[in-house]
Amino acid sequence: MSFSPAETSLANKRIWVAGHRGMVGSALVRRLEREAPSAILTVPREELDLKDSAATTAWMAENSPEIVIIAAAKVGGIYANKTFPAQFIYQNLMIACNIINAAHELGVEKLLYLGSSCIYPRQAHQPISEEALMTGTLEPTNEAYAIAKIAGVKLCEFYRQEYGSNFIAAMPTNLFGPGDNYHPQNSHVIPSLIQKAHIAQTSGAKFMEVWGTGQVRREFMHVNDCADGLVHVLKHYSGPSHINIGTGSDVSIAEIAQIVAGIVGFEGAMQFDTSMPDGTPRKLMSSDKLSALGWAPTISLEAGLENAYDWFLKNIAAKT
Numbered sequence: 001m002s003f004s005p006a007e008t009s010l011a012n013k014r015i016w017v018a019g020h021r022g023m024v025g026s027a028l029v030r031r032l033e034r035e036a037p038s039a040i041l042t043v044p045r046e047e048l049d050l051k052d053s054a055a056t057t058a059w060m061a062e063n064s065p066e067i068v069i070i071a072a073a074k075v076g077g078i079y080a081n082k083t084f085p086a087q088f089i090y091q092n093l094m095i096a097c098n099i100i101n102a103a104h105e106l107g108v109e110k111l112l113y114l115g116s117s118c119i120y121p122r123q124a125h126q127p128i129s130e131e132a133l134m135t136g137t138l139e140p141t142n143e144a145y146a147i148a149k150i151a152g153v154k155l156c157e158f159y160r161q162e163y164g165s166n167f168i169a170a171m172p173t174n175l176f177g178p179g180d181n182y183h184p185q186n187s188h189v190i191p192s193l194i195q196k197a198h199i200a201q202t203s204g205a206k207f208m209e210v211w212g213t214g215q216v217r218r219e220f221m222h223v224n225d226c227a228d229g230l231v232h233v234l235k236h237y238s239g240p241s242h243i244n245i246g247t248g249s250d251v252s253i254a255e256i257a258q259i260v261a262g263i264v265g266f267e268g269a270m271q272f273d274t275s276m277p278d279g280t281p282r283k284l285m286s287s288d289k290l291s292a293l294g295w296a297p298t299i300s301l302e303a304g305l306e307n308a309y310d311w312f313l314k315n316i317a318a319k320t
Contacts, residue, residue: 006238008067008110010231016041016065018050018099019072023179024114024172027227028071035231041065051094057102068103068111069234070096070152076181077188078141078211078279085144092148100155104165112234113156113169115149115242117219117285118142127248127286130171130241139280157240170233173246173285177223177304178311189253190220190305193260194312201266208266211276214254219284221247222304225297232295246285247297253278256301263305 015032019025020042032040041063048059050072060068074091081088096113103111120128121136133153138146156167176190184195193210200208229245237243251259257270287296299307 006236008235008238010035010037010067010235012036012038013066013109014039014041014064015067015069016060016063018068018070018095021045022071022073022075023177023181023223024175024226025071026179027177027223028069028230031224031227031231050098051091053094053098053101056098057105060099060102060106060108064106066109067234068099068108069230070099070111070113072099073114075145076183077192078277079185081142081145082277089144089148092145093151096148096152096155100152100159100167103167104159104163109166110234110238111156111165111167112230113152113167114230115153115169115171116145117171117173117244117246117283118146118280119150119153119171120283120285122280126282127284128244129286130244130289133242141277141279153242156242160240166238168233168238169242170230171242171244171285172226172230173219173221173244174283175221175223175226177308179223180308180311182312182316189218190256190260190308191312193257194264194305194309195316197257197261197264197266198309198312198317200268201264205268207269207271208257208261210253210257210270210272212253212272212278213274214257214270214272215252216278216280217250217252217282217284218256219246219248219250220256220301220304221245221297222299222307225299225304229290229295229297232293233290236293241289243289244285244287245290246287248284248287248291250282250284251301259302260305260309263302263309
């Protein structure tokens, strides 16, 4: 796959962030305000069902976005992915198909589609390069979501190939931060650990439960860093290959649990529930292409977790 730099100005552009209420979408809205766009377009799901092709095209035609970022998605952790696979594949396929095709029909200047690191094979060589896509079997626990996201990536690639559309895709690593989902069963690992550590600390428990063995390794990035990296890619990259958005380093689940416990102030033991699935053994993405574009993250894991816990205290714990 070729790797092509490009320059796209976002100043004075009408930019639509689909999925602006989500963790990534809201971070993108905050970051894009610094680019002086003529407008940042948003629409709540109560007003526009992105699974409705005709409604999506009509809304886009009426609001005339010049730049489109697809951050809208049905997302969740291992439990949610295992429990609702039909919902995950259907809803994410429809969102990608409807927005990308409408963007083509309406002549949108540039589109950025957000995928997920779960698109890569379960046993991919580490760190995972963009070329690893579709070279092996997917992780079964999130296969439905991954297939939908791969389809979105390929839509961007093939619309570029057939029509010359300036559509690109980016693969963020595991994200956390303000706006995260703290559902007790459907959340991702970091909000789950923050909530468990907080409950254990405030209740005086002697241990906190951690799903799985704790030995698998994951790469984590603060959502504000991700938003900054995505904007950088939107401004400086155009090519058929998707591009990874990550930190270039990873930690074990046991290590991240201990870091979270320290930030929360929980001093008890970890109890690993090995009846729960671990998922992919390791998932560290290569950041070589992103680094070649001149971008690197600036928020350390510890500082990002402190920020995430502070948001949790103010927005989740305070309301329970």
